[in-house]
Amino acid sequence: MDPLPHLGQSRGMASTLRRPASDNSVSPFLVIWETTQACDLACRHCRACAQSEHDPLALSHPEARRLLEQVRSFSDPPPLFVFTGGDPFKRADLFDLVQYGSELGLRPAVSPSATPLLTRANLARLKECGARAISLSLDASQEQAHDAFRGVAGSYALTMRGCELVRELGLKLQVNTTVTRHNLADLPSLVKLLVPLELMTWSVFFLVPTGRAQHQDAITAEECEEVMHFLVDASRYLPLKATEGHHYKRVLLQRQNAPGPENELRQELRGLSAAWPARAAARRTPMHINSGDGFVFISHRGEVFPSGFLPLSAGNVRRANLVELYRHSPLFELMRNTDDLKGRCGACEYRSVCGGSRSRAYATTGDPLAEEPLCAYQPEAACPA
Numbered sequence: 001m002d003p004l005p006h007l008g009q010s011r012g013m014a015s016t017l018r019r020p021a022s023d024n025s026v027s028p029f030l031v032i033w034e035t036t037q038a039c040d041l042a043c044r045h046c047r048a049c050a051q052s053e054h055d056p057l058a059l060s061h062p063e064a065r066r067l068l069e070q071v072r073s074f075s076d077p078p079p080l081f082v083f084t085g086g087d088p089f090k091r092a093d094l095f096d097l098v099q100y101g102s103e104l105g106l107r108p109a110v111s112p113s114a115t116p117l118l119t120r121a122n123l124a125r126l127k128e129c130g131a132r133a134i135s136l137s138l139d140a141s142q143e144q145a146h147d148a149f150r151g152v153a154g155s156y157a158l159t160m161r162g163c164e165l166v167r168e169l170g171l172k173l174q175v176n177t178t179v180t181r182h183n184l185a186d187l188p189s190l191v192k193l194l195v196p197l198e199l200m201t202w203s204v205f206f207l208v209p210t211g212r213a214q215h216q217d218a219i220t221a222e223e224c225e226e227v228m229h230f231l232v233d234a235s236r237y238l239p240l241k242a243t244e245g246h247h248y249k250r251v252l253l254q255r256q257n258a259p260g261p262e263n264e265l266r267q268e269l270r271g272l273s274a275a276w277p278a279r280a281a282a283r284r285t286p287m288h289i290n291s292g293d294g295f296v297f298i299s300h301r302g303e304v305f306p307s308g309f310l311p312l313s314a315g316n317v318r319r320a321n322l323v324e325l326y327r328h329s330p331l332f333e334l335m336r337n338t339d340d341l342k343g344r345c346g347a348c349e350y351r352s353v354c355g356g357s358r359s360r361a362y363a364t365t366g367d368p369l370a371e372e373p374l375c376a377y378q379p380e381a382a383c384p385a
């Protein structure tokens with residue numbers, strides 16, 4: 001039995017969570033394309049294990065144009081589309097492709113790295129080509145900590161300058177932060193730094209131990225629970241989303257009925273935020289998407305993955321149609337069926353709004369349907385065998 005309808009009615013889910021306008025089994029809400037693996041940074045947790053040189057086997061310009069056309073054919077309105085990397089600025093045809101995507105009716109966003117290529121001229125040209133939003137990564141409130149994390153001195157200064165330029169140019173700004181053992185205690189100070197930037201979104205990413213990311217850098221399930229409650233508080237001041245942290249939605253629903261347990265992060269945020277006005281528009285209602293369920297990632301060589309952190313391929317856009325793979329491949333159909341989840345996720349009354357991180361389950365156990373290791377919740381029902 002699906003407990004969702006009852007849960008939604010009794011706990012006000014409809015106003016707390018959003019579902020995309022299109023059916024997730026027909027069209028993704030969000031499509032991310034890894035334009036290149038090339039990047040001049042050496043981040044500790046890099047999913048892409050980025051290299052300094054562009055891969056000659058990456059999708060060619062004509063292949064990339066065909067990919068954009070296929071994305072456009074999903075639905076009307078089309079999915080949100082993000083050019084990521086590596087560093088997209090390392091791809092010489094980036095501007096042409098952003099322009100083409102924009103002409104097709106996509107609303108492109110670009111996720112560049114904070115390197116000397118992040119200039120006013122390059123950002124202004126992206127805007128001229130039709131880019132709507134830029135996302136930049138910031139992992140600490142202090143220069144030294146951020147630069148150590150990113151592996152390059154000067155990265156913090158370039159990121160902060162990039163944020164300024166994006167705002168000056170009138171582009172929307174998203175900041176991405178990866179939560180690890182190293183910056184856990186710094187999260188309240190990061191919020192203090194980010195509130196004045198009037199972000200479109202603060203994307204708080206929960207580490208998946210894949211690529212260069214290590215298990216020992218990850219926080220525990222109990223610490224994650226504290227961060228989730230902290231984020232519910234922080235969402236009064238800036239719009240945020242939890243990436244690969246789907247149980248934020250469960251915590252948000254629980255917080256409708258109870259204040260949640262106290263913790264040091266929440267207390268520190270309260271101290272810092274005493275002078276901040278709560279922003280009426282700050283709370284960004286979480287969207288119901290998960291790996292392969294409203295979301296698709298295409299690698300630089302054209303492999304179609306349910307998530308950039310779940311390296312199981314449904315096929316390649318060089319040989320198959322993206323729309324067909326998303327709608328009908330056994331892998332993507334499996335990803336959308338929460339009834340097959342195992343362990344606590346399989347028993348959980350929140351599974352159809354949460355479902356846990358399939359990427360983290362796979363990275364930890366080798367089974368994408370295994371229970372989410374970073375969630376401390378104990379469901380009311382017994383776990384399936």
Ligand code: SF4
Nearest residue numbers: 345348354356372375
């Ligand atoms: S047990 Fe799984 S489905 Fe339930 S809240 Fe935790 S991660 Fe989500």
